[in-house]
Amino acid sequence: MFFPTFQVSSVTVQGTSTILQKELEDFAINTVRRTFIAGIASSSIFLTGSEKIAHTLKKEYPGIESVEVKKKLPNALELQVVQRKAFAALCKSTTKCSLVDRSGFMFETVQANDVPEDLIILGGKAEAPIDTKIMDAVALVTSALSDGFQIKVKKVSLGNPLVFTTNEGWQLYVDPKTDVKMQMTKLSALLTKELPKEQRRKIHYIYLQYKDKAYFK
Helix, strand or coil, X not given: CCCHHHECCEEEEECCCCCCHHHXXXXXXXXXXXXXXXXXXXXXXXXXXXXXXXXXXXXXCCCEEEEEEEEECCCEXXXXXXXXXXXXXXXXXXXXXXXXXXXXXXXXXXXXXXXXXXXXXXXXXXCCCCCHHHHHHHHHHHHHHHHHHXXXXXXXXXXXXXXXXXXXXXXXXXXXXXXXXXXXXXXXXXXXXXXXXXXXXXXXXXXXXXXXXXXXX
């Protein structure tokens, strides 16, 4: 395990964009190095645990969703990295926000001014990670409005109900604890039959959390 030929000296990283490849390469090299009694060190590829490297990288870099580590004899590692994609930004202050992926995992803190314009801004009550059911509801409503009516969700206040603020200026109230798909069915019927685009300019909100029908004002 001390033969120079088998000491890991090369790491290649694939799949990264915002995370510097050189930084990950150096981190992986340091992770495989082990020190034994009398201070003898080894980076033998045969002592290198792929799962340990993957676990350590994900812990150190929350922006990594998954990483596959492949050993390439005699002395190289290949890291296939999948980075998390920002779905929304949770902003609990006017200065800083946390980027959130589709699963509700918060993986990076950014300045509020640096949040990409295409991300949904989340506010209200939220714990880390955000509940998967809440994220599913946010994604379903966002998709229903965008795909069916070209309406963009700008902000979502988390809680019960969920309050969606649209780019048209009105708000949508959704109950996350009941069937969100059924609520989207009611919304679709309402927007199609009673509230075409020109009529929606006059409303302030739509309530969907009541079982009998959708209400608007």
